Each structure stands twice: as structure tokens, then as C-alpha cells.
Amino acid sequence: MIWPIALLLGEFGLRGALAASGSGYSAEDVRATLTRLREQNREFVPRPNSDLPWNPAESERAERVVQPYLGYDIVGGLQLLEDQIRSFKDAPGQRSFRIAIFGGSVAQIFADEGVPRLEQLLRELPRFHGVQIHWLSFGRGGFRQPQLQAFLAYLFALGVAPDVVINLDGFNEVALGKQNASLGSHPSFPSVPHWAQLLARGADRPQVIALAASIRDDQTALDEFAAWALDRGVERSALVGTLAVRRANSLRARCLAGFDRYTEALRSGQARRALIGPALPADFEDPIGASVAIWAAASRNMRALCEARNILYFHVLQPTLHDPGAKPIHADEERDGAIDADWLAGVRAGYPLMREAGAKLAADGETFFDASRIFEHVTEPLYYDNCHLNERGNQLLAEAFGAQLVEALDRR
């Protein structure tokens, strides 16, 4: 008899304490948290914090694979490229204008959410009357210089030469460049968490498989536990619901820690030489400065390749949330914008350097647009995590550089 009474007291006591602390207990929130933790953990490589449900087909398209000139690509990207090559020639009597967008995931999302607004602005130019505009999206999660220049050269080799190249970059260069250096890899090499997993001689070593096995055990444990908890509706009890979320969080933390160990194991042994890239020369000791130098040099290279083919090269330094002074941070952005310490250090030290280097690129004749301050007076939430813009943010970004793009096209 004593146990049911104790449990009831615990249940109501906890609800009372939570209500008194101002947070209150919400069964819906607990259910949503358990579902989110389960969904985030379905893939072997842990997904970042996101409320988007896991989609097996999408997950397959997002699978990363080795690519000889880009380090890696995603399955969906390779399929998309195949379609883009196939549809590159105009049908008889058709007049098309092709605009390619390069960059990381921000550019990838911009191609979906910012392009409609950009096209509206371009349509105001008489030259686009009756002309079909084809948008080619070459943005990929984690891509950064010198991957973008390598991508452009590869596309040219395949005969894919658009009329305009828009390069929307900046964040990955400094955030992932700094992270690479912290993980012992050269800032010019692809992002370690994206690339290390794919090195053939790393993944199938027995000691690495042992780590993978342990991660899969934790992932299965979390999946089964969350399914069990959700099936039984544990969120109806504040006591059990809170304990269930705590347990799920702990399993998630174990998966993340396991994946860190897995990445670390891949960085050692035979794959190490292929992973770390060249040794850092003495003047590259500052990895953020090195990342910015590579960013600028690779942009010059892209411009040279484009100009030799009479292609307009348009370079945009993307805005980012944690660049001090870039935007008044909204409470929602504060909540959802947690950022890795290396990324933050990269952004804080790298953005001022990129603005300076960008001004030099512009002075040397590059069509460069510094978008890093376009939201400095915008208070509404525009970021849904630490770097990605929502639809409104993408529209504002399109409007911000659209006018200069129109002007640059008008001059040609």
C-alpha cells in the first residue's frame, strides 16, 4: 500500500515543483522530445538538432559517398548532377539562361527558398523576357573552399558551363576550417566529420567496427526504449515521463560520444595520411587565417575559370547568426542556435577577416557582395538553427544581393 501512495505523492510533488519553477509539466512536450530524440538517432551519423521527422527515402538520398574531385558527395547530389548533365542542352528553338549556385547547405537551401524571389528580380530585366531561367543547385552540406573551385572545374570538364556562377559561402570555411584544425586536419581538406567516415581503409578495420557495433547497440537501445515509452504513453505521468526523457537523453549522449570516438578512431591508423592533408606550414599556424586565405585564393581561381569562359562570377559572403553584430538574436534563435565551440571561434575570428579579404577581392575586380550585415536591424527570427535561414531569411537574402546581380548582368 505504501508504494502507490509514495508514487502518487512523487507524481504530484514533481508536478507542483515544476509548476512552482515556472516551467510546468507538459505531456505533449515530453512526447515530442522522445519522438525527436528517436528520429534524430535513426541514421548512423548523428543528425544535428532538428525537428524534421526522419524520412528513409530522404535519408538514402542524403547518404554521403566518396567522390574523386570533391572528397564526397551525397547520393541525391550525384543523381541530381546526372539529371543536370542530361538536361544541359537546349531543345531546338528554346533559349535558356543557366545560373549555378555553389556553396554549402545554406546555398543548397537558398536554391529552394531564395531563388523564387531572385528570379522575380531578374525577370524585371528585358533580356529575360521569353527566356527560360534554369537554376542549377550545386550546394552541398559541409561544402567549402577549395571544394567549390574543384566542383566548378569538374563541371567544366563534364561540359557543364552555366551563364552565371553564384558562390554563396563563408560560414563553413571558417567554422569547419577551425574544427578541422582542432581535429588535426588541414583546413583545406573536407570537413573531418563528413570525410573521415568515407575513407575506405578506416571504416572496415576490426577495431573501428567494434566502435560502430557499440554505437549501433546504443542507437537500437534508444529506438526500442523510445518506442516502448511512446507506446505506453509514459508522458501522462510527470514522474515517469521526466525519467523517460532523461534516459533517452542519456542514450542519445552515449550515441554522440560513441560517434566522436568512432571519428577519432578513423583519424588514426592507415587512413590518417589521406585524412589530414598536407602538414601545416609555419605561416598556417592560425587555422582561421589559413581558412580565410584559402577562401580568397579559391574564389580568385573560380573567377579566373569563369572569366575565361565569359561566365559571370558573383560571390556572396553569407550572413550568419553568431557573427557579432550580424543580427539582434531573437529568443527563438537563442533557443535553437546552439553552436559548437570551434565553429563559434571560427565565425567570431573569421568573419572580420573575410569582410576584409572580400573588400580586397572586390577592389581587384571581383563581383563580390558582403551580405554578412544585411540582417543587422532585423529583429524577427530568420535562423532555425545556428547557421541555416528560414524561408523569410532566404527571401531577404535574395532581395539583398538581387539588385547587385541584376546590375552586374545589365552591364554585360
Add this chain to the structure above:
Amino acid sequence: MSTPPTSTTTAPPSAGRRFFERWLFWPLSLLLLALAVELGHRAQRIVTGRPYLDARAAERVAKLAEENVKIEFARPSTKGAPPGSDSELLPHPYAAFLSRAHVRTLEQAVAAMRDATRTELDVVIVGGVGAQMFAGASRERLIETLPTLPGWQGRKVAFWSFADTYVKEPQQLELVLYLTALGAVPDLVIDVSGRNELLVGSANALADMHPAYPARAQWQPLVFGGATDRASLDLLVTAWRNQREIAAVAARAKAGWIHCSLWAGDAIDRIEHLALERSLVLTSYQRRSEAAQRELVLRGPSPPITPSQRIATSANIWFQSTRDLAALCSAHGIRFVVALEPFEEPHHAAKKGSESNGEKPGSGRKVLMQAAKRLTELDAIWIDAAELAEEKQTPRELAAALVDEIVRRLAAN
């Protein structure tokens, strides 16, 4: 007449008897039973002509364990090149692969070329087999003649050769892009190419790979085992667990369980079953991995199909990447020369009779020459090394003639 009720009660067993039953009788009975079963099993094995011998069972378990625990999942990295050797190919994110020696060269070249105090004339040599021969045979003559050119007088020549047997465009372009992005800007880039672009590119297409992708034989071993998607990892993990279980069974045998014929027979069956199961799992993994590569990683975009398409695509890749290399060098103030190397057609695969590629002798070179002539319109210096080769007997003579022609053309431009 009635009889008085009687009760039949037995006296409780004594403490000594209880102890005997609990601690001696039953354990001894079980032991004797196990012994009887063991002896019975051994007798049955003798009768059926398969006598059980401890030593033989131990040997069998040890052999099975050795066969199945020593298996490595990782495949060799490069055909023929021992791990750690200079010629071992390592995956490179932008140039597809670099030999271990060239990884070192790259590191040294970047450090040297970024040193503003140096006065050396930095010469980078890129390309495939022709470039490799040229780099070996032309060194002295280049050292002798390049510093005679206006603007380069008196400068010591520093060589940075990245030429490798199977390298082809766009690998050269990607490498020079990478060097310049790192701030390493040479004075001269010599590209000796054409052969691999056409022949290896066509061979790729015949093997259902895009000609723009790296040479199949070199690329395939580097990406094998790269199937790290969740389902493939699950297969690897299953195989790995299976291997651990075999090791555990072998360890128990070593601990003395081998003397039990019943357990040992079962252990052998179990190991054989696990080995079979794992072999099936690894085959699935391998097939999955190869299928993934064939479709995506290994193949690249859809390759051209007909012989003329294969030649045209391969030649166009050479032309597009070479013109980009020329433009890149021009933007950095780097002098650039491309030499179209001599080679014979049809390629080696057809010669060996393994498969005819359907190409007419000389057709590829003709297309490549047409493409090269377009380089002239773009102000790039190109040399037909095949023309020079006609009168030369040895690689050294050809290299010397090519150096003289390079120097003559550089002086004239």
C-alpha cells in the same frame, strides 16, 4: 470390533543423510550420468567409424578459429603497391589520388613556394605516363636551358613533379587549383598529356565508368570498403560479432572444454555454422558495397556508349580541363605549356584481345589534335610531341627535343 486409528509417520532423515544426499549423492549421480553420456557418445563415435580424439578436436577447433579470426575486413589499398611504399596511392579529396611520394612533394612544394625569400624558378610537371618519362629524362636539360630565358636568367630551377602513370584530366587541373588555393604559385607548369585522357578515358567508358573519373584500376581499390551506410555497417557489425563468438568458442576450448566430446562436437559445428553465416554476410556486404560503387561512387555520371562518343567525350575532357588550366595559370602569371604526348591506338585492352573497343587506329589522336588546335585560339602554348618523336630513338632524345621546343616557344611568347 474396532481397531484404534494408527498413524504411519517416518522418522525425518538424519542430518548426516541429508548432507550426503545434497552434497554427494546428487552431484555424484549427475557426474556419473555425464560420464556415462560422454562414454556412450565416444562409443557411438567409435562404432560409426568417427572416433573422438581430444587432440584432434583441439586441433580442429584451433584451425577453424585461426581461419576465421584472422580474416581482415579491410582490402588492400593499391594494386601491386605495398602499403607504406612511395608508389602506394592514397586517396586525395580533390585530385582523386596521389602517391605517397607525391603527398610529400606537395607538402614540400607548398612550403617552398610560399616562402617569399626564395629565388628559385619553380617548375611543376603534371600529367600521366608521358609526363612521368619526361620528368625523369628532361631534368638536366631544363636546368640548363630554362634559366637562359628572359626574366629567368641565373635562377636555380626547382622541380616539383606530380606526374604519375595513370593520372589524367581533370586531375592535373584539380591539383594545380589546389596548389594555388594554398598559395603555392609556380613559375612554370608543364603538362604532358593526351594519352591517358583518351585511352584510359575510353577504357573507363568501356567498363561503365565516366571518362572524367579517375582510372578504374587505381580508383576502385581506394573506394572499396567505402560502403558505410547504416545497412552496410550493420552487415559489418554482424560479421564482426560472429568473429568474436568464434574467438570465444576457441578460448573455451583452450580452457579445457575440449575434453568433453559432446561440447567439442557442438563447438565445431557452431564454428562451422558461424563461419558459413559470416561468409554469407560478408558476401552481402561486398555485393552491396560494389553495387553502390558501380552505380555511384565508382562510375560517376552515365558514360558515353558508342566508340565515337567515347573518343569525343574523352578528348573534350582533355580540352576543357587543359583550357581551364591555361586560364588559371594565366590569371596567376604562371607560364604554361601543354605537350600532346605520342601514343599508339587502339589501346592495350584491345591489343590483349580482352575486348575490342571498336575504335579505329588513329581516330582518337585525330580528334585530340582538332581539340588541341582550339587551344591556339585561346592563346595557350601547345606542342605536338608525336611530331617530335618521329625522328627520335630514345625517351631521353625525345625529352631533349621537347625541352628545346618548350624553351623556343616560351621565348617566342
